[in-house]
Amino acid sequence: MKTNVPEASAERPSYTPTPAPVTLTSLGRVKASGVAAGIKPSGRPDVALLVFDAPTPCAAVFTKNAFAAAPVVVCREHLEASGGMVRALVINAGNANACTGEQGMRDARAMCDHVAGKLGCDPKSVLVASTGVIGVPLPIDRVRAGIDAAFDTLSADDAGARRFLDAIQTTDAFPKEAGVDAAGSRAAGVAKGAGMIEPDMATMIAIAGTSATLSVAELRAAAKSIADRSFNAIHVDSHASTNDSFYLFATGRDEGHPAAAVEALGGIAEKLAWLIARDGEGATKVTTIDVLGAPDDEAAGDIARRVAHSALVRTALYGNDPNWGRFVSALGNSPYAGDVSRLSCTLQGIAVFEHGEPAKFDRAAASAAMARTDDLRIVLDLHAGSGRARVLTSDLGYRYVEVNAEYTT
Amino acid sequence: MKTNVPEASAERPSYTPTPAPVTLTSLGRVKASGVAAGIKPSGRPDVALLVFDAPTPCAAVFTKNAFAAAPVVVCREHLEASGGMVRALVINAGNANACTGEQGMRDARAMCDHVAGKLGCDPKSVLVASTGVIGVPLPIDRVRAGIDAAFDTLSADDAGARRFLDAIQTTDAFPKEAGVDAAGSRAAGVAKGAGMIEPDMATMIAIAGTSATLSVAELRAAAKSIADRSFNAIHVDSHASTNDSFYLFATGRDEGHPAAAVEALGGIAEKLAWLIARDGEGATKVTTIDVLGAPDDEAAGDIARRVAHSALVRTALYGNDPNWGRFVSALGNSPYAGDVSRLSCTLQGIAVFEHGEPAKFDRAAASAAMARTDDLRIVLDLHAGSGRARVLTSDLGYRYVEVNAEYTT
Known part of the structure; x- marks a missing residue:
């Protein structure tokens, strides 16, 4: 229907975030990349890869949706089996691999297998996430080729971290990142959401880390309370996605103070949550x-x-x-x-x-x-x-x- | 913000309901009217009056909102005090008399008092409803003058019933009425909603009756189950109004079969609920x-x-x-x-x-x-x-x- 839309609130300039002074790769012992693998029809980057130099403590909080997407199911298994010691996280945008039945489970496992093959590690130490259109099988050959290309461009600098961030975006109006130099350690994070991909499920994915030394148990304890006062406290449309995921890791490069590190991670998550709400589709504030x-x-x-x-x-x-x-x-x-x-x-x-x-x-x-x-x-x-x-x-x-x-x- | 709205679904003609063959006044023993009293800035009719020839069995279902508007509070008191035997129902559009504190309670009682004075009956046998802007005191002098004018134009014909329906509308895109000749009795109803009034709370008000002979107890038993499968089964925007009200009455002109009469009232309510959903603001289906x-x-x-x-x-x-x-x-x-x-x-x-x-x-x-x-x-x-x-x-x-x-x- 052609609608005569009257002038609403005054025109606002689009929101422009300031780049964070600390990125995921500046936490040390981690490399990142992002490439265009042809999953998105737009040709924009759509395969993101994070590789740790060694098994790294990791915890996560996932959607409560009963129909969790295949990558969420696989991540839960892998975090359990590996005890939370993780070598890599691979993410594709452009396809949520949700409501895709048994084929979807095979594809999510294939993504982990392919990364593990490149690293020569156990597939259970690899995590996987997807965001995009729901109910459509993954073009798994393109994803595999994208993973190969992502390995070829892995880097430990800020540019690598930002290519990673770029490749997890869907219809985000702006990239979402946060980072701080805390007492004795650094914390940083990136997120996507609550955008849509041509134009299916809204999904939020966030990855935050600290350079401090925290155990898997400490990260697990922190993840739930941090999520509750950040991502679980934002509302865009009452419709929790099948794919919502929040990953937290600690590279252990710095000693830092554990409580200060957790506090800094909480601040990172709150900033990312604010940015997601600011980018709620069509939101003006x-x-x-x-x-x-x-x-x-x-x-x-x-x-x-x-x-x-x-x-x-x-x-x-x-x-x-x-x-x-x-x-x-x-x-x-x-x-x-x-x-x-x-x-x-x-x-x-x-x-x-x-x-x-x-x-x-x-x-x-x-x-x-x-x-x-x-x-x-x-x-x-x-x-x-x-x-x-x-x-x-x-x-x-x-x-x-x-x-x-x-x-x- | 000036938005470039692309072409959405194909243009649809606006919905045009067919007039009901049976109206509230054709149930017998009831007169109706509706007048413009200057409550709505538009000058459209805004005071509606229904007067029964004698005390008439009535039951009602109201909003579950904890901050029920003053007229809802007064109706609950009056139905309790009168044992459900009612002489009149007065409704104003253009002002919801909700969140108006003590003054609102005084104004709702004043409406009942004024109608009771004209009829020479107990104010507790008068019901009252309001719909429109929230948090603004009623212009009670205009309402009183409107009630006087409504008494002057009361009539027992279909035109009176339709003036009543007209005066309870807010931003409804079309009038909502339903009526049937059931086995041995007639049933009819009217409704407003889910429109807005310049542009505050969405409110639904529905009034349905039968010419059959039903007791207050029978009407009370029927009202809840009828509401549950009609008005309580529609969704426009997750935000129950402070003023939602559904009134059910039985004029007792006809004997009819009680169960058939209740069944017919259920059908009327379902039709009215469908019409409310069809008119959900901007709805296309x-x-x-x-x-x-x-x-x-x-x-x-x-x-x-x-x-x-x-x-x-x-x-x-x-x-x-x-x-x-x-x-x-x-x-x-x-x-x-x-x-x-x-x-x-x-x-x-x-x-x-x-x-x-x-x-x-x-x-x-x-x-x-x-x-x-x-x-x-x-x-x-x-x-x-x-x-x-x-x-x-x-x-x-x-x-x-x-x-x-x-x-x-």
């Missing part, structure tokens, strides 16, 4: 929803997710509309909503609803404040306890529909 | 999602809602994209997903996924079939039990964003 004063943290989490997921809330955010009735009524749909007469809400620091009553505020000024920022903040305070939760959400605009409806397969 | 073979009905319901709520599924439906990977992966997010290798999916009768493997089908033909119909059907069969559920959903297109983002308050 990141909105942080803080719920305070709930009976407990679980109640706060339920409320924050309901507000973040509401399409009515998210279209209001896109339209820079300080439409607090939508935030408050979305909260009212939670079983933990409690007494509306105690509820207060602020939007970018402006009180819009106070103890169950509409507050007087300058709507035009509030709307202008919404339009100006990349970082919008809604605080809902139930005044009913000490429970709190934070969720990041993307706004819902025309471009979301365009990306997800128009490219009919 | 109604999609019925049937889940079969689940462990039990509860599991089937969870799965059906997850598929219906997914923005990725709904944009694919808008784009006439037979993108079964989205349906299957949405199902995979349910804790009841089970074994993917048993799962099959059909789309408009075409097998697209069979026992965990992609099926070969003509995508262009499937897409054309999607574009042609007002009634799309997805069947997901888990082959894991006898549980089943049905949910109706609207598709998600540009117009949804336009309606809900653009009219910045």
Whole structure:
């Protein structure tokens, strides 16, 4: 349908991230590459390879989707069998290898086998990820040729790390990387998402590492809590992918302080999560929803997710509309909503609803404040306890529909 | 943002319903009217009145939102106090009287008081509903003047019933009515939704009645089950309103068969629910999602809602994209997903996924079939039990964003 789309919120320049000063390869003892293997019809890079100089401690968090894609199933097996000591991670974009039945399992294993053959290692010390169109068999010969080419161009410099990042992108509007020099060690990470590939499942894949010395057990303990307060706290479209994967590794080049290293990895993951929400298809800003004063943290989490997921809330955010009735009524749909007469809400620091009553505020000024920022903040305070939760959400605009409806397969 | 919206699904003519052969007033013993009282800035009719000739059995189902609007709170009190014997129902459009604190409660009671004063009856035998902008005090003097005018134009003919229907509309693209001559009695109903009012909360209000003789207890028993398989089975945007209300009454003019009367009321409600889904903002069709073979009905319901709520599924439906990977992966997010290798999916009768493997089908033909119909059907069969559920959903297109983002308050 040809739609007469009126002018929405003011035109925004596209977001341009600053390059990270520390990359995956600058953690030491790791090489990276990315090549174009012809999986994506666009001809863009689509096979990414990370190779450690020696078996390296690794942990991961995967999608909770019951129909996890073949590479996720294989990674779970391999991390179990290898005890988390990993030699390489191979990723293809352009095809999710999800809902592909037994052939998909054979193809995911074939990718690990091929990398292991090149390295002369056990295939179980190789991890694999895929992102792209769902339900289509992998062109495995092209993937194998891509892996060969990726080995030929492996490098330990920043350029190698960025070729790796480039090759895991799908419809990402910008590359997502983060890196810091922490006390005595370095941490870095890259991510893709929540883009689509011509135009199927949104998938997020993130890889973060530290140069500090951490054991597999320490990484496993850190991975879950880091994921919960970063990637599991962002919302783009309520539809967890079959392929979502987050890998964490420690090269052990530096001694560093283990707790400081974990803290730095947490910061890397939060930055990558923010970048993913910022790139939520068609999003114009990141909105942080803080719920305070709930009976407990679980109640706060339920409320924050309901507000973040509401399409009515998210279209209001896109339209820079300080439409607090939508935030408050979305909260009212939670079983933990409690007494509306105690509820207060602020939007970018402006009180819009106070103890169950509409507050007087300058709507035009509030709307202008919404339009100006990349970082919008809604605080809902139930005044009913000490429970709190934070969720990041993307706004819902025309471009979301365009990306997800128009490219009919 | 000025967006270059590409051509989406083929242009569709707007939906034109056929007028119902039986209206609320043709149930007997009831008069109706609708007037313009100046609550809507547009000047369109916005006060609707239904007056029974005598106390009449009535039951209702309301929103589960914890922050139910003042008229919902008042209706619950009045139905309790009156034992469900009702003299009148007054509705205003243009203002939801929700999140309006104590003043809102006073205004909702004032509407009932004013109607009761005109009828010389107990205010507790009057019901009240509101739909429109949230968080703004009612212009109660205009509402009172509108009620006076509505009394002056009450009539027992079809024209009165249609003026009533007209005055409860907000941004509905077409009026929603249904009526049948059942065995020995008649049943009729009207509804508004899921439109928005310049442009706040989506609200649905439905009123259905029978000319048969049913007690309050019989109506109460029927109301819940009828709502569950009609209005509670439609999905437009995951955001239950503070004002959703469904009223059911029996004029007792005819004897009829009670079970047949309840059955007819169920059919009326299902038709109204279909019309609401058809008018889901920007929707181009109604999609019925049937889940079969689940462990039990509860599991089937969870799965059906997850598929219906997914923005990725709904944009694919808008784009006439037979993108079964989205349906299957949405199902995979349910804790009841089970074994993917048993799962099959059909789309408009075409097998697209069979026992965990992609099926070969003509995508262009499937897409054309999607574009042609007002009634799309997805069947997901888990082959894991006898549980089943049905949910109706609207598709998600540009117009949804336009309606809900653009009219910045």
